[in-house]
Amino acid sequence: MPLIDIAKPMSGVLPGFVGGTLDRADPVRNDPALQAAAFADPRAGLLMLNGLDPVLAGDTLAIEPMPSGADPADFVMLGQDDNGPLFVRLNADVPHGANFSPKVWDAAPHLSANALAIYGTARALVDWHARHGFCSTCGGGTTVNKAGWARKCLNETARDCGAEHFPRVDPVTIMLAEHDGRVLIGRQHRWPQGRYSALAGFVEPGETLEEAVARELWEEAGITVSDVSYVMSQPWPFASSLMVACMAKAVDDRLTLDESEIEDAFWVDPAGVRAAMNGEPGAPFLAPPVMAVAHHLFLHWLEKMGA
């Protein structure tokens, strides 16, 4: 199995959903015989979910034996480890468009990085399958393919169809613009009182990560940047984003906010960020939680500033 020094764990604590060590068992996905063997493995485990929410058994994820007589088309094989293959059951009844749930925030502190990463992967896949029962190309029904890592259109008679569809991963840039020793933070209307974070937005077709960062800062805050640098990335299973955290140098500090997206934004110095990260009573804002990559982007900047 691959080993990796996870990118820049500045605080010694990883962002949520980072650090999964499950072998994703790619060869099994393309081999019906290996799939059948994994499904029939007496050690096979079933990760329990409540809708899209995690289910804990003590301080880890609840995993039960696979039920007998189950239909492989109802499951995703998440991968395998020393305990054997691990599956999750598909569920068409999960709420569509569900965003992050308090149950995830409650569970996360109990879980290892690996367990939280397994949950995040399972959540993203169950959610994707629930929203892809039909073929976007022809409107026909789809069925599970490749051990749950794809769906295939059943409508072989339509032009070109039998199309294969793969789970989405939506890249999102999240960035701290820096000017004169301060960084720009903002808040959305629906956030808890006092919470501010890095600005963020989806990458669009036809742009680099760096161009997406520049566009978002221009659209949301009216600032122009001269330089963008990558810091770290994080999977974010609400629904299935890939957060890409960057720093950017702003040409000046005049703001023109897009008030449909951003309720408020301001420039903050290292002392203010440090106070917020420490949860001090007089801090200028409420910092994002350790699960969020923005928390680690703030730590990265404080370290860079020697603060």
Place this chain on the structure above:
Amino acid sequence: MPLIDIAKPMSGVLPGFVGGTLDRADPVRNDPALQAAAFADPRAGLLMLNGLDPVLAGDTLAIEPMPSGADPADFVMLGQDDNGPLFVRLNADVPHGANFSPKVWDAAPHLSANALAIYGTARALVDWHARHGFCSTCGGGTTVNKAGWARKCLNETARDCGAEHFPRVDPVTIMLAEHDGRVLIGRQHRWPQGRYSALAGFVEPGETLEEAVARELWEEAGITVSDVSYVMSQPWPFASSLMVACMAKAVDDRLTLDESEIEDAFWVDPAGVRAAMNGEPGAPFLAPPVMAVAHHLFLHWLEKMGA
């Protein structure tokens, strides 16, 4: 408009599709009155495509006036510049699952970075719309929304439906693993004779970019890496990928190839890469073209090695 030093144009030449300067006009997408005004603008231009292929007028993209009486639901507004708004016509008849076309390689050397980026964006969007005439959630029909930057399900009666769907951007890692002053290159079965490049693979739900790099190198070449670093990114409109180029340090140089994915792979030193990049007759492989981000990843490595 945002200005940006495009990430690391090592050679002074950008990878293809990078460097677009069109204002994507986000506020117009959410405002029907602004959309109508853009559509009625006498300066409005229509980017011509032949299926998904580019159409040239001399040494630039062919752009014609918008036809009168056209239905806004048949177009994407790509953005606007000093010449006014720019549109492209949707086309449900483009080949599904088309991969890159020789017409793009023929056209690219004639085009500016900005023109090639505009074409890439248009191609990715026309392709996406052609494959998303139906709602993946309920199977109902969909229609253009947000000036072509989304589609909306027309089936308001189905449970939860009227779902909004956004164009896909599929992140792909492409990487050079490095060991003892050499990098690993490989070739796929369908590539032109002699062509080798960096290994690559799609990012999956639940993993970071760095974890995806480590997994791909493990799956495809059987090597373990201890460190991954980001180099640059590139939009790649076949169909709509975001290429994320990285370096990785391999723990050792023993290879176990996944022969279903990789026909051959070997370790090459800076002199060999330099000879390939120069197109020398005795070079150990045929290098990827300047349009591909892999070309720029090789240049990045040669510069780092002082070669």
